[in-house]
Amino acid sequence: MAEIIEKLIKIIEKPYQALGLGAALAFVILVLYHHSDLDRGYFGPFFTVLHVISGVTWIGLLYYFNLVQIPTVPKIPAELKPAIGKYIAPEALFWFRWSAAATVATGLIVFASGTAVTNLTILTGALLGLIMAYNVWFIIWPNQKVALGLVPADDEAKAKAARLAMLTSRTNFVLSIPMLYCMVTARLVG
Structure with a gap:
């Protein structure tokens, strides 16, 4: 768990990587919540x-x-x-x-x-x-x-x-x- 947190901290320390992570999380939420309704x-x-x-x-x-x-x-x-x-x-x-x-x-x-x-x-x-x-x-x-x-x-x-x-x-x-x-x-x- 500490290793995962350390990797996340390294990502968050860099603004472009943090921006990419935020976009990726938003996309994951879109797919998880609406995977069966994407055509709608x-x-x-x-x-x-x-x-x-x-x-x-x-x-x-x-x-x-x-x-x-x-x-x-x-x-x-x-x-x-x-x-x-x-x-x-x-x-x-x-x-x-x-x-x-x-x-x-x-x-x-x-x-x-x-x-x-x-x-x-x-x-x-x-x-x-x-x-x-x-x-x-x-x-x-x-x-x-x-x-x-x-x-x-x-x-x-x-x-x-x-x-x-x-x-x-x-x-x-x-x-x-x-x-x-x-x-x-x-x-x-x-």
Whole structure:
């Protein structure tokens, strides 16, 4: 038993392995609870869960950027700022953009499966989510690469890119509230 616990601890210590373990456990529950009913639409709810997890990751990082990182970075001593640009921001931005893509992809699967309520509210939420995902991939990420020095640029270009990335991220922050409202209420009122 101690050996099993030790192996689980080694898995849980690594975030990607812990994420995989959580996904595997959710899949096992799906198969155990619904093995005889898989043809009756249980994969729609499974993708709904993936959609929610992706959305929580995406919006959580959006809130982190807007409520923690952007307001705090100006207060950090200059000698410590390279750690943000070299280690923290690139990793956070990786998860930010891929969770946006996963949210859109799983949302489309849920919508196509018919497990989401197909009314004006869910369509409005989907449109807001698509706008936000576009902003992540085509405005925020390209400008963050410049601002963080991942692509060559002078200081003026870096400052301009950082401002545009921040303003676009802040726009997504604003849009996230009505988007989440639409996602939640569409399921409640359907």
